[in-house]
Amino acid sequence: MADATVVRSFALTDKIHSLTLELPGEASPGQFLHVACGDGLLLRRPISICDAGDGAMRIVFEVKGEGTRRLAAAKEGDVLDVLGPLGHGFEAPEKGRVLLVGGGLGAAPMLLAAKKFDCDAALGFPTAERVMLLDEFAPRVGRLDVATDDGTYGKKGFVTGLVEGRLGDYAAIMACGPEPMLRALAKVCAGAPLQVSMERRMGCGVGACLVCAVKLTDGSVVRACKDGPVFRAEEVDWNG
Amino acid sequence: MADMRVSFAGVDFKNPVTVASGTFAFGREYAEYYDLSRLGGICVKGLTPLPRGGNPSPRIAETPMGMLNSVGLQNPGVDAFIRDELPFLRGFDTKIIANISAPTPEDYALMAAKLSDAGVDMIEINVSCPNVRAGGMAFGVTCEGAASVTAAVKKASSVPVMTKLSPNVTDIAEIARACEDAGADALSLINTLLGMKIDPATGVPILANNTGGLSGPAVLPVAVRMVWQAASAVKIPVMGMGGVSRAEDAAEMIWAGASLVSVGTATLADPYAPVKVLEGLEKFLDEHGLTLEGMKGRVKLH
Numbered sequence: 300m301a302d303a304t305v306v307r308s309f310a311l312t313d314k315i316h317s318l319t320l321e322l323p324g325e326a327s328p329g330q331f332l333h334v335a336c337g338d339g340l341l342l343r344r345p346i347s348i349c350d351a352g353d354g355a356m357r358i359v360f361e362v363k364g365e366g367t368r369r370l371a372a373a374k375e376g377d378v379l380d381v382l383g384p385l386g387h388g389f390e391a392p393e394k395g396r397v398l399l400v401g402g403g404l405g406a407a408p409m410l411l412a413a414k415k416f417d418c419d420a421a422l423g424f425p426t427a428e429r430v431m432l433l434d435e436f437a438p439r440v441g442r443l444d445v446a447t448d449d450g451t452y453g454k455k456g457f458v459t460g461l462v463e464g465r466l467g468d469y470a471a472i473m474a475c476g477p478e479p480m481l482r483a484l485a486k487v488c489a490g491a492p493l494q495v496s497m498e499r500r501m502g503c504g505v506g507a508c509l510v511c512a513v514k515l516t517d518g519s520v521v522r523a524c525k526d527g528p529v530f531r532a533e534e535v536d537w538n539g
Numbered sequence: 540m541a542d543m544r545v546s547f548a549g550v551d552f553k554n555p556v557t558v559a560s561g562t563f564a565f566g567r568e569y570a571e572y573y574d575l576s577r578l579g580g581i582c583v584k585g586l587t588p589l590p591r592g593g594n595p596s597p598r599i600a601e602t603p604m605g606m607l608n609s610v611g612l613q614n615p616g617v618d619a620f621i622r623d624e625l626p627f628l629r630g631f632d633t634k635i636i637a638n639i640s641a642p643t644p645e646d647y648a649l650m651a652a653k654l655s656d657a658g659v660d661m662i663e664i665n666v667s668c669p670n671v672r673a674g675g676m677a678f679g680v681t682c683e684g685a686a687s688v689t690a691a692v693k694k695a696s697s698v699p700v701m702t703k704l705s706p707n708v709t710d711i712a713e714i715a716r717a718c719e720d721a722g723a724d725a726l727s728l729i730n731t732l733l734g735m736k737i738d739p740a741t742g743v744p745i746l747a748n749n750t751g752g753l754s755g756p757a758v759l760p761v762a763v764r765m766v767w768q769a770a771s772a773v774k775i776p777v778m779g780m781g782g783v784s785r786a787e788d789a790a791e792m793i794w795a796g797a798s799l800v801s802v803g804t805a806t807l808a809d810p811y812a813p814v815k816v817l818e819g820l821e822k823f824l825d826e827h828g829l830t831l832e833g834m835k836g837r838v839k840l841h
Contacts, residue, residue, distance in 0.1 A: 341804070341808055
């Protein structure tokens with residue numbers, strides 16, 4: 300647990316906010332910070348780490364309720380109570396190229412992955428106004444493909460459309476996004492080495508309270524916060 | 540320095556601060572943050588005769604100064620606990636309290652026999668989980684139900700037994716007395732209050748189970764009132780819990796009649812909460828010239 304000073308705070312889109320915190324140490328792509336929102340709000344908010352290095356970590360989140368509204372209102376110099384980095388992140392393949400797949404806010408953690416792996420990226424957003432982080436991905440990846448659901452930016456359609464037919468080129472595919480997208484991607488990627496970052500409402504964030512359950516195909520129920528949030532797609536019971 | 544030791548149902552606790560079942564798993568996660576030997580005791584995650592996968596997600600919803608949960612007693616089962624978790628917990632100098640749930644009084648008794656043989660310090664009988672259909676709260680909301688399970692466990696157990704009471708009852712004193720009469724060595728309360736949260740825009744409950752158990756600071760006054768009522772009704776000692784997140788909350792519990800206090804939901808927000816409550820309580824007692832024995836149950840009523 301640490302007090303982390305905000306060093307940069309800005310809106311990425313109308314609903315998405317970026318906070319950079321003074322936090323030393325390493326973070327693996329897919330790990331998250333568990334951030335307290337202040338008086339009166341009991342639970343921390345688990346937020347994927349978007350970037351890390353040089354004594355700082357960056358989180359990018361959707362402003363959705365009172366907690367994230369408060370976090371978005373944080374100014375440079377404010378201090379946040381942060382736990383982490385927590386969780387089990389993406390695993391690098393022994394060798395070979397990685398394809399990063401991000402849907403909406405799920406693009407954020409892939410930016411840190413882009414820094415760590417030799418990769419290409421495929422990103423999907425609902426519409427042009429929600430497209431984000433492209434200029435930061437560009438220098439970190441080989442090929443960068445973008446789709447929007449309504450075709451207002453890049454290719455029209457879902458992000459799954461960007462990856463079909465080219466899976467054989469990659470030693471690992473890593474994805475983060477809404478669960479319906481991950482489920483669709485798992486179908487498209489059947490047989491390919493896909494890792495997915497699962498989102499759940501969390502409590503403790505350290506594996507003790509068992510509220511962030513993810514059901515696996517072997518019938519076991521595991522914790523998104525501690526055993527994940529990243530799992531191999533074929534382990535996940537998508538109907539669970 | 541205040542004397543923090545507490546003799547509770549014949550078990551000697553080094554201090555009165557324990558951690559509540561369901562908020563601390565089997566200790567491994569929090570052992571990464573501090574030495575578990577600092578705690579008075581650990582009430583382990585609720586155990587059942589066989590492994591349980593628990594309820595569907597979402598299992599948690601934030602509420603004003605609190606939260607709802609509907610985990611549904613996910614646990615590896617009593618045998619796996621004894622084999623895989625108890626040896627680890629026994630490595631710490633703290634009391635281990637096994638929390639048990641089962642579909643019938645006979646199954647409760649079997650678990651109690653296994654666990655007392657395996658060397659836990661106490662058994663906590665969970666007749667108050669609001670998130671499972673069979674067993675759980677069904678036993679805890681009537682005097683007959685709570686007494687039948689308590690009697691069965693008491694008979695089978697070689698260590699002291701403590702019945703954990705549900706707040707979802709009309710007369711907590713009556714249930715407390717029924718458990719005492721059935722042989723309980725102690726009581727713990729409160730378990731969570733049955734609650735519900737609905738997404739105001741969609742009309743859909745946040746929890747996949749629709750309802751869940753309310754905990755956190757929001758329930759503290761309810762818990763203090765019920766601890767006072769239960770402790771006043773019985774001679775056996777009481778472990779007070781429900782919304783304790785600061786030393787002052789623990790002090791309220793003790794005035795109300797609790798010999799031990801348990802920190803639960805506060806740990807989810809701050810892993811160090813139990814240690815902070817303990818250290819804070821020690822300081823609080825010294826600053827106010829109070830002692831645990833001098834406060835216990837001595838609320839100065841109007």
